[in-house]
Amino acid sequence: MGNGKIAQDKLKLLYIIDYINLPLTNNELTNYTLEHNNMDYFTLQLMLSDLCDSKFIELYSKNGNEYYSISDAGKAVLEMFGDKLPEYFIEDVNLNYSHLKKEIKKQRELLGHYYKRKDDEYIVSLQVTENESVIFNLSINVPTENLAKNICKKWDSNPEEIFGKIINTLTSDSLI
16 A cells, blocks of 8 residues: 555555445545545545545446445455544544535435526436436426526425425325
8 A cells, every 4th residue: 555654545545445335436535535625636636536446436427427445455454454543533524524424415305406498498406316216207397597596495495394294285086
């Protein structure tokens, strides 16, 4: 794994990816590691590249995004050398990344986004997934980007309630 500091940085990155236990985009990994001062941008990109080359993490595409996740080899390395990680780092990750784990999971399960179809036409897509299966998908055609943004903002602020109301409306016995 190279010299001491580099090896430890790679172990730290493996630990973070393993701890979150969800596939992460480069953006997500970059934001979180920089936010918590785990390493600088260039070191992080170099580590990601090295860890991919040595097959300790895997990079794959899904829904137009590329995601990193830890491989079995990466988990084995963590098991063998995890005790070399400083205690303060492990506590720090447990403290700072546990809310993040919930946040990412929620974002992945309750998704709202829009795209421009043609001039004066935007498609808003609201989605709920459970165990990686889409259980609800609603696409709405709207005339302005502003309206599309507002629908997404409303969905993002309280997706559970909105989803609940839609399902209740559709499954209630009374006709509207």
